[in-house]
Structures are given as C-alpha cells and as structure tokens.
Amino acid sequence: MRFWLFQSLLLVFCLGPGNVVSQNSSTPLMMNGVLGESVTLPLKFPVGEKVEAITWLCNGTSIAFIKPEEAKSPFIHMTNPKWGERLSFTQSYSLHLSSLTMADTGFYSAQITTETSVTLSSYTLRIFKQLRNIQVTSHSRLSGNRTCEIHLTCSVADPDDNVSFRWQVSGNILLSEPNLTISWDPENSSEQNYTCVVENPIGSNLSFSVSAQRLCEGVKKNPYPDIKLIMIVVPVICIVFIVLLSIFVWRRRTGSHRLSPRQCQAPAESTRNIENVSVSPANSTVYASVTHPNRETEIPTPMKNNDSVTIYSTINHSKESKPTFPRATALDNVM
Template identity: 55%
Template structure:
C-alpha cells in the first residue's frame, strides 16, 4: 500500500500544472560487473527546492526519497538489502545479478517542475583464463607458418579480440596467421588482447618460440653449417690417419730388409744334436740361396762341426754359422 500511496503523491505533484522537462534524451550507459557494485549518478539542480526523488527500474518504483525529511522508502521489498542511496542521492546497487539489467530513471520533483535522467544498466562478467593456441607447419620454402588463436573462458560476454606487435595495432580478430623465416635471425612478439566493457586481458607469444618444434630454435641454416664443418674435419682426420699408416708400413718394410741376414743364418740351421760327452756334433744344411763363406765347401751339401764344450748344469743348444769351427772352453 505504501508504494501505491507514494505513486499517488507523485501524480498529485505533477497534476498541479507543474511542467516536466527532460534532463537528457539519450540514456546514460552504465556497465556493471556481475556480483559487484555499481552506482547510477544523479544530477540535481542546485538552486531548485527538491520535494522528492523517485528511482524506477523498467518503469517500476524501487525507492522513494524525501530530501527535506531525510527519509527514504524502498518500494521493492525484495531488493531492500541490495539498494542504497549515497551522496547526492545517487543510487547504488550491490551484489549485481543479471536480473538487475535494464532501464533505470531518476525522477526529481521540485516546486515548479519535474526532472528525470535515464540510465541503461549492462552487466558483464570479468574475463578470465585467456589462452593463445598455436599451430605450426613447415612450408616448402623452409619458413615456419603459424596459426594463432585467442580464447577466453566466458566468450559470450561481449568479448572482442585484437592483436598488437611492438605496441601497435596489427589485427582485430581472434585468429592470426603469420610466418617466420629463420634466415632473418629476427624474432617478433605478438600480443593478443581480449576485452569487454568491464575488463581486459593480454597474452604474448613470439614467432621464434612457437616454431621450435618445426625448425630448430636458433637457425636451421646454422645447423647445416655445423654439419659441413664436422664432415670436413672428419675427412681431414682420416687423411692424416691414412698418411701415418703409410709411413708406418714403409718403416716396417725397411726394417725387415735390414734383418734378413740374421734371419737367413737362423734358417740355415736345420738341427743340432748333443752327445753325452764333451764333443758336440752338429750338422748344418745349406739353403739354395747364395751365401759368402770364408772357406769354400767342396761337393758337400752339409758340414759337420766338431766342438768340445764343458757342460754346465743345464744343456743349451749351440748355434753355429756354416763352415765355422769354434772351441768353447
């Protein structure tokens, strides 16, 4: 009944012939955050004697104020804990829900006129969890082709996306296609900015970093140079190794030639026999190779050598050159 009485009073004031003027023809857009607070600012004529102030939501009165008596009445009981009048009789709405969206009006009644101001309240969620997905592939000309995509957790809250490079506007959509040439040795950073009327988020990626899986992070062409260097060094190493091996083979052949004479002497010895006495009988068979003898041997293929030796504790073989006669004491 109270809200009906207040409405009748408002009609009574207007019906006395007071003129009504519009404070603004275009509603003031106010953006609120879901679950937070928002204030609808009011404008009052300084020199006017204000009789009452009424706040309406979608044409329905929600609060009535008597400035002279410093009194107010919430005419929407369900919103009693949500509505609050602050300085200059502006209306504050707390714990915003999507049901609070809509048209608001502040109607001011003076002794001579009625003034009103219109508002359009919009409520949005704050953006969260901005992500940048990327897809890369290697092109035929050895460049890295990059597809970047921006996304947020709540994309339906009037979200817009744009890209910046070095702080300058670059692209105004969520998807971005760029390429990176490893031969340039340069790196560019791309920043995605997601925003709505109450919040904004940003996320940056570099073309060089996202191309690591396709082309080596530093430079593919530098890797090729390293491969060439390794191959050349390997070839040089093997050449040196072959040269050293050939030197060794030549040295061994020369050493073998120098030691042929002692070897022939050993080869000319066929066997040696020992007797139990002091006389040693040894028969040496000559090879077909020509040898120089101190004394020629006539018509014999072998030579018998007689030597007298004193036997030590252990018997040892005695080697003797052909046609030589040794007396061992």
C-alpha cells in the same frame, strides 16, 4: 494504501498546470557494473529548485520513493522488497546497488519532482564478468616457399559479445580478431613476439605473448626432400640398379656353361678305371675289369687285385652277314 494515495496526490499536485516534464539527456547514461561488485547511478538535481520528491524506477517499475527533509532525515520507502539490503542511497540520493547479478541488467530512471517541474534522468546498466583464463593455441607448419606458417587462436573463459580481441607486435596492432596467421622465415627473420590482448567494457583486460622462433623450432627443417635433389638422386639410383641387375644376369648365364675341375676329370677317371677289356668273337663275351677309386681321398688310387670287379657280358649276333650292334640280353654279373 495511504502512502500510495499520498504519493499519487503529490505527483498530481506537482504536475499540475504549468509544470513541465523534462529529461536531463536525450540518451540514457551508460553504466557498467562488475558481476558481484557494486555500482552507483549518479543523480543531479535541477539548479535553483527545491526538490519535493524522488522516485526511482527499474524497467518502468517503481523500486523506491524518497521525500527529502531539510530539518530531519529524508523519508525513504522501498516499494519493491526484492531488492532488500542490496539497495541504498547516498547523501545526494544517488542509487547504490551492491552484490550485482546478471539479472540487475536493465533500464533505470530517476524522476525528480520540484515545485515547478518534473525531471527524468535515465540510465542503462550492463553487468560484465571479470576476464579470466586467457589461452593461446598455435599450429605451425612449413609452407611451400620454405617459411614457417603459424596459426594462432586467442580465447578466454566464458566470453560474450562485448569481449574484444586484438593482436599486436612491438606495440603495433596487427589485427582486431582472436585468430591470426603469420608467416615467419626461420633463416632470415629476427625474433618476434606476438601478443594477444583481451578487453571488455568494464576495463578488465588480459594479455598473452608467444614467440615465433619457439613455435617454428620443430619446422625449421623441411621433412620432405627438395625437388631438385629428387631429380638428381632418383636417376642415379635407377642407373645403379640396372647395372647391378645386368651383372647378376651375366654371371648367371656364364656360370651355367662353366664346368668345375672335378667335372672335367670325371671322364678321364672313368677311362682309367676300366682295364683289361677283352672281347671273344666266338662267344661274343666281353670281359672287363673295373677298378673303383677310393672316394675318401681326392686322388683316386687303383684297387688291389682282390678288390677288382669283373663284368661278364654276353652279346648275341644276328644271322645277317653284316654284324650289327646287339642289345644286351643279360644283366651283367658283378662278382
């Protein structure tokens, strides 16, 4: 309580009639810190004036009060214990903050009180992560004009809005975006390497290069036939198919009317096998002797006398004067 009373009285005394509050810069000084590392907020004193007190604030809240002493060590009081040992000061009373966390991001200011004025120095502290794990994914395909079309996407682990991407080839920037689409001719183009560069405000940067020739190795040959080749091959196939089908149908038709040699000999053989046929007009009895060929051989041979078969048929004539061909009324007897 005594200290706060002393500080308040000191500020009232310093800001008495005739004292002016001024700011070193109209805009805060932008300071960038790396997560886990340290940062120093520089402090400059008014020229030619004796500094009575220094008050450091974070987001409008006091974190330290310093009273310089010429003969002995300065008086430093930590007004916010949450900073602990992470907060320290240099010989010029600049604020040094170590083991930075994302929560340290914010607005800082230093109020310098002299015998005649109060000067305010402002800072904006931003905390960034080191870039890591850059990756480039690609997708290649053969376009309609027979060139290799490549889609590239560049990324890093845990990106934020302050990460910048750019694509470059041979040192020239092509595009300031993470995605890039290029067209490469496998037959006429030379080897090209495309590089993705990623940066953030703390100077951390990563790069990754890809080869267009390697990415297009799998798509150099068109998986689909040329349209001109299709126009030539398809009609030829159709004509060949029609010709083969016509030959097949013609052979089927001509083959159905052609008799084999064995079929042509069958009637003759049947005629030769019927011997000794006699008809008796009185009894209308037909005597026929049929000799069966030997089926085991190609040339039929007549049977022996004891192997012959005699067929007896009886034909009855009607009473009409003109004989007609009668129907057989009795089944042939085969001996």
